[in-house]
Amino acid sequence: MTRLILSTSNIMTGGPSIIRKPGADRSNLELTNSLRSNFLAAQQDYSPPLSATNGSSRDSYDEDQPSHRPQASVWTARDGSDYYIPKIDWAISGLAEEPSQYDITVKLFYLKGADIKDRPQHTKDAVNLVLKELGVPAIDLLIVSFPGMSFDGDCEWEADKKNSAQGNDEEEIESWPVLEELHNNGIVKKLGLAEFGSEKLSRFLARVKVRPQVDQVNVKDCCNVPPPLLKLAKMEQIELLTHNDCTDILPSGTLRELLGQGVRGAGILSETKRGLDGMKGDLTPDWVVKYTAVVRDRGVIENKGYFAAAELKEFESED
Amino acid sequence: MGLLALGTPLDWPEAKQSANQVREWGVKQLLAIWNKAKGKERDALLWGDEIEYLVVNYKKDNENVTLSLRQADILHALAHDEDLCTNGGCVPDLQTVKRNGGPPLPIFHPEFGRFMLEATPGKPWGIGFKDLLDVEPNMKLRRKIAKDHMDAVEYPITLTTYPRLGSPGTFTTPFYPPSGSKLRSQFVPDEIANPHIRFPTLAANIRSRRGRKVQVNVPVFKDENTPWPWKDPTVNYDLHNWPEDDDVRNGASPDNFIHMDAMAFGMGSCCLQITFQAKNITEGRRMYDQLSPLGPILLALTAATPIYKGFLADTDVRWNQISAAVDDRTPEELGETPLKHNRWRIPKSRYAPNSTYISEDNRLRKEYLDPDLIFDPDIKQQLMDGGMDSLLATHFAHLFIRDPIVIFAEDLQELDLTKTDHFENLQSTNWQHIRFKPPPAGNDIGWRVEFRPMEIQVTDFENAAFSVFIVLITRAILSFDLNFYIPIKKTDENMQTSHKRDAVLNDKFYFRKNPFAIRTPRPYSANGGSSGTTTPSISRPPTPTGPVEDEYELMSIDEIMNGSALSSSNDFPGLIPLVESYLDSMNVDVETRCELAAYLDLIRKRANGSLWTAAKWIRDFVANHEDYKKDSVVGEKINHDLIGAVIDIEGKNARKGIENLDKFLGKMAKPCGGAF
Numbered sequence: 001m002t003r004l005i006l007s008t009s010n011i012m013t014g015g016p017s018i019i020r021k022p023g024a025d026r027s028n029l030e031l032t033n034s035l036r037s038n039f040l041a042a043q044q045d046y047s048p049p050l051s052a053t054n055g056s057s058r059d060s061y062d063e064d065q066p067s068h069r070p071q072a073s074v075w076t077a078r079d080g081s082d083y084y085i086p087k088i089d090w091a092i093s094g095l096a097e098e099p100s101q102y103d104i105t106v107k108l109f110y111l112k113g114a115d116i117k118d119r120p121q122h123t124k125d126a127v128n129l130v131l132k133e134l135g136v137p138a139i140d141l142l143i144v145s146f147p148g149m150s151f152d153g154d155c156e157w158e159a160d161k162k163n164s165a166q167g168n169d170e171e172e173i174e175s176w177p178v179l180e181e182l183h184n185n186g187i188v189k190k191l192g193l194a195e196f197g198s199e200k201l202s203r204f205l206a207r208v209k210v211r212p213q214v215d216q217v218n219v220k221d222c223c224n225v226p227p228p229l230l231k232l233a234k235m236e237q238i239e240l241l242t243h244n245d246c247t248d249i250l251p252s253g254t255l256r257e258l259l260g261q262g263v264r265g266a267g268i269l270s271e272t273k274r275g276l277d278g279m280k281g282d283l284t285p286d287w288v289v290k291y292t293a294v295v296r297d298r299g300v301i302e303n304k305g306y307f308a309a310a311e312l313k314e315f316e317s318e319d
Numbered sequence: 320m321g322l323l324a325l326g327t328p329l330d331w332p333e334a335k336q337s338a339n340q341v342r343e344w345g346v347k348q349l350l351a352i353w354n355k356a357k358g359k360e361r362d363a364l365l366w367g368d369e370i371e372y373l374v375v376n377y378k379k380d381n382e383n384v385t386l387s388l389r390q391a392d393i394l395h396a397l398a399h400d401e402d403l404c405t406n407g408g409c410v411p412d413l414q415t416v417k418r419n420g421g422p423p424l425p426i427f428h429p430e431f432g433r434f435m436l437e438a439t440p441g442k443p444w445g446i447g448f449k450d451l452l453d454v455e456p457n458m459k460l461r462r463k464i465a466k467d468h469m470d471a472v473e474y475p476i477t478l479t480t481y482p483r484l485g486s487p488g489t490f491t492t493p494f495y496p497p498s499g500s501k502l503r504s505q506f507v508p509d510e511i512a513n514p515h516i517r518f519p520t521l522a523a524n525i526r527s528r529r530g531r532k533v534q535v536n537v538p539v540f541k542d543e544n545t546p547w548p549w550k551d552p553t554v555n556y557d558l559h560n561w562p563e564d565d566d567v568r569n570g571a572s573p574d575n576f577i578h579m580d581a582m583a584f585g586m587g588s589c590c591l592q593i594t595f596q597a598k599n600i601t602e603g604r605r606m607y608d609q610l611s612p613l614g615p616i617l618l619a620l621t622a623a624t625p626i627y628k629g630f631l632a633d634t635d636v637r638w639n640q641i642s643a644a645v646d647d648r649t650p651e652e653l654g655e656t657p658l659k660h661n662r663w664r665i666p667k668s669r670y671a672p673n674s675t676y677i678s679e680d681n682r683l684r685k686e687y688l689d690p691d692l693i694f695d696p697d698i699k700q701q702l703m704d705g706g707m708d709s710l711l712a713t714h715f716a717h718l719f720i721r722d723p724i725v726i727f728a729e730d731l732q733e734l735d736l737t738k739t740d741h742f743e744n745l746q747s748t749n750w751q752h753i754r755f756k757p758p759p760a761g762n763d764i765g766w767r768v769e770f771r772p773m774e775i776q777v778t779d780f781e782n783a784a785f786s787v788f789i790v791l792i793t794r795a796i797l798s799f800d801l802n803f804y805i806p807i808k809k810t811d812e813n814m815q816t817s818h819k820r821d822a823v824l825n826d827k828f829y830f831r832k833n834p835f836a837i838r839t840p841r842p843y844s845a846n847g848g849s850s851g852t853t854t855p856s857i858s859r860p861p862t863p864t865g866p867v868e869d870e871y872e873l874m875s876i877d878e879i880m881n882g883s884a885l886s887s888s889n890d891f892p893g894l895i896p897l898v899e900s901y902l903d904s905m906n907v908d909v910e911t912r913c914e915l916a917a918y919l920d921l922i923r924k925r926a927n928g929s930l931w932t933a934a935k936w937i938r939d940f941v942a943n944h945e946d947y948k949k950d951s952v953v954g955e956k957i958n959h960d961l962i963g964a965v966i967d968i969e970g971k972n973a974r975k976g977i978e979n980l981d982k983f984l985g986k987m988a989k990p991c992g993g994a995f
Contacts, residue, residue: 013836017891019900045841089841101361105906141906217909223911242912244903268595291905297363299446300600301798301904 002279004259004268005129006308008034009041009093012301028249031288031306035258039075040267042086046075069267072278076268083312085259085268094135095293095303098147102302107194107216107290108285109249112147114286120178122309126181126289129307134293137205144179145215145275146172149247151219152197159219160226163197173207180210192216195247198228205236216241250285250308258319259283279316326727328520331527334726341723344734345741346698349715349757350705352739356758357600362765364794365443365596368786370458371589372436372465372774377962382955384962385492386434386481387473388510393436394816396468397427404526408863409441409464412489418442425461431521432587433513434491436475438464443596446794448911454784455914462779462969474966477775477782478933479588479637483577483958484511486629487553503532503561504581505554506628511583512969517725521748522582522725525647532563534571535579535643538630540820544950548574553628577627583629583642585670588637591621591777591782593789594756596765601679602797604711607755608678609796612803612830613894614752614772615672615813616879619822621774621785622923623933625923629958630939631951634818635934636774642668645750647724662720663693669721672814675753676807686867687806693720718749737761752814772814777933777965778984784918791915792894795901800836805829805871821935824928827873832889834897880926895923924985936983937961943978 008014011034028316046069077087095102108126110119130139149167151159192214196204205211215238219225225240233240251314259268261278270278286309293303329337374387387393397403398410406414409424410412416426423441430437438461444450465475483490485506499509501519503526504946512518526532539549554572558564597603622635645669652659659665667674674689692713699716701707723744730740731972741759746756754769766965770789776782795801809829816826844901882893898919924930931939941947953961964977968984 014684014797014838019896041838042841092841097361103906214906230909240909241906242909295598296904297446298797299364299794299905301901305903 002081002083002312002314003310004083004085004283004310006035006306006310007088007133008038008305008307009088010303010305011038012304014038028254029250031290031308032164032254032258034306035308036264036266039086039258042075043070043266046070046087051288072268085266088133090132093133097138097140097295099134101296102136103141103294103296104134104136104291105141105143105294106188107143107145107243107245109145109245109247109288109290110147110175111250111285111287112248114250116174118124119175121289123178123182125177125309126287127187130289131187133307134291134303135304136293138187138189139188140188140263141192141214142179142182142188143188143194143214144175145194145216145245145247145249146175147247149195151197151217156219156224156226157228160197160199160229163195164199167200169203171202172204176208176210180208180230181211190214192241194218194243194245198226198232201229201236201238202232211236212238214239214241216243218243218245223292245290247290252283252285252310255285255308255310256283271294279312279314281312283312285309285310320623325516327515328727329726330520330730331524334524334724335528335722336382337731338722339727340358340731341726341741341744342698345723346701347524347718347734348736348739348742350530350702350707351736352742352757352760353702353707355707356751356766359565359765363594363599363618364446364598365763366445366790367439367443367588367593367594368458368782369592370438370455370461370477370782371430371591371802372438372462372781373432373478373481373589373962374434374436374469375474375481375962375966376470376472377474377959378472379624379963382959383489384955384959385490386432386482386484386511387469387495388433388491388495389470390433390436390513392428392466393465393473394429397464400468403404403464407441411981425457425464427461427465429513429515431513431518431538432583433511434481435587435589437466438462444790446790448907448915451787451790452911452914454786455779456841458779458782476781476962476965476969477589477777478746478962478965479590479774480495480584480627480640481587482626482953482961483629483955484587484627485553485581485584488955494528498558498560498564500561502526502581502583503563504583505558505567506579507581507583511581511587520725525582525645526563527654528647528649528722530649532566532571532580533582533585533644533646534566535581535584535640536571536576536631537579537627537640539575540575540625540630540633540951541575542949542951544948546950549951550574551576551578551630554578566733577630577632579628579644580639580646584635585641588624588641590637590771591767591773591775591785592771593773593833594769594785594791596767596768597791598680598765599885600766603755603768604678605680605751606768606793608676608680608683609801609803610770610793611673611676611753611807612810612813613792614770615810615817615828616830616894617770617785617789617878618774618814619817619828619876620773620825620880620922621776621932622817622821622823622935623774623776623937625820625938626936626953629953631938631953633820635820635822635932636818638772638814639818641750642670645670645748647722665693665720666691669748671752671825672811673753674807675717676804677711677755679708679710682802682804684804688802689807692717696717708963712728721745721746721749723975774933776937778969780984781921784895784921787915787918788898788922791898791901795894795897798904799834801834801897802836803834805831806867809871813990820938821932823876823925823932828876828879829871830874830879830891831871832891833870834892877927881923881945895919895926921985930985931983936979940964941948 054214075086077084146167190213193212194216196215259266261271268278270280288308290306294301376385376387394410398413403409406424407419408414410427425441426439428437440457467473495508497504497508501509501523551572554567582748619637624637648665650656652665654664662962676683694713694716698719699712702712718970752772756767813828819826878964881893882896883889941963946956
C-alpha cells in the first residue's frame, strides 16, 4: 500500500487559482486548481534546463500537451511507502519571520471514504506535515471538518434543523480525543469545528473535555446566521467564523482525474488495464488539510496551502 | 491640516529670498529622518481616516442657506465642553488631549476653509476585524459630537463643495464683502479662510508667486436652455480695487467655463483620506507604488462634485479645481513665457497626481517612470551622498523643485535636526494623490502612505465603506503580491478621465491586465539525472518581458472593480473579488463578514451602475427640481432643498421622502439589523 501525499506549496503567489470567480461560491476549485498548477510548476522546475537537453524548447510546454510531460521520477519522490506529489524541498519551506509573529490556522477535512479508526493517525500526520512545512512548533487554531455536514436550506431555521441530523455524533465525538491531546500537548492552542448547527453543537459540548472555541459556518448570506446558533455561541463563548470551503473537498473521482493521464492530469495514475503508463490500484482519499499563516498585526497572509493524502492499494501486476 | 506654531510669516518677496535656506535645511532634516528610520522594522498596520465637513446654516423655511464661519467658535465649544474634557478632550489645537482609560474621543481640527471642520478617530485603527466594524459608528459619533456643539441651525454635512460658494448674494454667515486684500477675489471674502495667519499667507503667497490670481475654470454643463457660448454671468469686468482685477479683462474667464479665482474654491473642498502605517520602509514604498494606479479609479467611483458657484459643471469630481486653486507656477514655469528667472518649466501644479514610483521592486520597469520628470539634480546628489538610493532621492528631489510658500521668520534662526519642520514645509505643500510620509520627529510612528484621491461621501455608511475597502485592498495587494504597475503617465491620463460626467459608467481607464505575481521557480539541481554538470543552474529565465504596451488595456470601472465578464477578451479578476478572496482566507466572524459584505456590495453596485454616485444623485435632484429651468443654474431654492435632503439623509427622521435614495444608497435596511 502506498500513501500519496499531494501538496500545493504556497498558493498566495500562485495567481488566479486562488481568486474567487463570480458564481463559483463554495467550490473546491481552489484546492484542485492549485494542486494542478503546483504539479505543472514542479514538472517544469525539476526538468533539466534547456541547456541540458538537446531537443525541443520547454517554452512551448503547456498543459494541453501531455506528451511533453516529464517522467514522474523527475518531479515526485518516494520515501518508504510515502509518495510525494510533487517532491518537497523542505529546505526552502518555512516562514520569513519567527513563529510568534504569525497567527496560524489549520483546517483538517476528514473525508468520507476513510476509515474512522484511522482518524487519530491521520490527524497527527496532517498536523505534522503542516508544522514541518511552516517550520513552526505549534499552531493557533485547528478546525476539523467532518464529512456529510452542511448548512443548506432556503431559510436559516431550516438549515439549522437539517444540520441537526447530519454527520454522525458518535463518530465525531470518538474522533475528538486526539485533538484534545494535541491541545493538551500545546501543539494546538485552540480547537474548532466546522458546520455545527445549534443542536449538534450543544450535544457535542456536553460530551467533550476540551471544548471547541470556534465554530466555522458557511451560510450563503452571512447575515442570516440562524438565531439559535447565534444565541448558543454567545452563551458558550464560541466564536462563529465564516468560511467558503465545501465539505466534500476531494471526491475520489476528482483525485483520479488530477493524477490521471488526461490532458489536465499529472500522469501519475494509469488508466489502462496493464498499468504500463503509471501506478494502478484502488484510490481512497483520506484527508485534506489547509493551512494559513497570517502576519499578526498586519493582516498579511504570507503562506497558505494544502496537503492531501490518499491511499493507493496497488493491484498485483498481471504480467 | 494642523496649525503650526504662530510666528511672523514672510510675505512673498521675502519668503522667496529664504526658499533655498528652507530647502537646504529640509534636505538635512530629511537625511536625519532617513538615517534614523530607514531600518525601522515590524511596525503594525495602523491606519486612520479623515472626514471633512462643511458647516451650513440651514432653516427649513428660509431659502437662503449659508456657510457658517464659526469654525473657531465651534472648536472652542468642543474644547470647553466639560464632559469632553473629563474624557480627555478632543481639540489638540486648543488643549492638551489626554487618554483617560476609556475609548479615546474623536479629534477635531480646523481646516483651510473657515466653514470647514475635520475629524479623525481618537486613536489609529488596527487590522483586527472588530476595528473595521468600529469605523462607521465612530464616524457617526464624530458627526454627532460636532453637531452637538453647533447652533441649532448649523449642520455638519459631507458634501465635497458648497454648491453656491462664491455665488452673488449672501452665502456666508456672517456676511463679508468680497475683494479683500489677501485673496483679492471677486467672489469670496478674505474671511472665507481660516484666520490663522498660516492660511491667508498661504493664499496670498501663492497668488504673489504666481503673479496673478489663481484661475479655477470648470467647464459648464450644457443643458437644453443653457445659452451657448456661455459667459459666466457672475464675472464682474468693471472691478478696479486691485491690480489682479485685470485678470478677467485679460482672458482669465473663457467662454463656457465657470470662473473662480481663489484658493478657497479648491482647498474649501472636503475629501476622504486614508493613511496607513507600513511595516517598514520597503513595504511603504511598495504600497505607494501599488496604490497609485488605483487613485483615478477611486476618484471616479466616489464622484460627488457636480456643482460650482451655483452652476452645474460638466465634470463630476473636485480634483482639477483644487489643483488650479493652489497652482503657484509662474508664467515661465507654465511655459507661457521663455525661462528667464525660473529654473524649470513644470508640467503639473503642486496639487496633482503623483509623478514618481519609488519601490525597489524588480517588477518596476523603467518604462513606467515619467520620462519628463522634473527634479533638482543637486538635491538628488546631496541625498545620495547622504546614503539614499537613487529612486527615493529622485522622488524627494522632485518634491523639492517647489518653493516653500509659508515661512516663519523665527524658524530661520537655527537648524534643528531633531525636528522635521523644514522638510514638512515642502512635503506637506506637495499635494499629490498618494503621499509617502517618513516617520515624524519625536515619537514611534513608522513609514506611512496616504491615499488622497477619494471624494467625501454624503453618508458615514459610504465613507466607512470606501475607507474599509482601501484598507482591505492594501492587505490583498500585500498578501497576493499584486502588481498594478502601468506607465505613470497613464495614471495622469486616467485622472483626467475621472473628471468626465459619469466616467464611472461611460469611460475606460488604463489598467494592468494581469495583476498576479510571476511564480518563483524552485531552484533546479541536476540530481534528477540530467547532463551531470556540477553547478545547479537557476531553473528558468524569468518570464520574458514583452512590450509595456501589452501589459495594460482600457477597462471600464465595472471591469476593474468586479472583474472581466466571461465574454470579454480580458481576464482581469476584479478588485472586489480579490478582496473577497483575501477575506475567504482570513478568520472573519459572521457579524464582521456581514458588515463587510454590505460595504463591498455598495462599491460593487456603484461600479456596475446599479447604484448612483453622489454626483449623479445631485444632478438628478437638480434636474427634477421645480425651480430648475434647464439652464445649468442652481438657484437658492434648489440649493436649499438639496442641502435639506443631505441633512435629512444623515438626520434623525432619516430618508423620508427623499427622491431616488434607493438608487443612490440601495435598500438601506441594514441586512444584519435583525439578526444582531
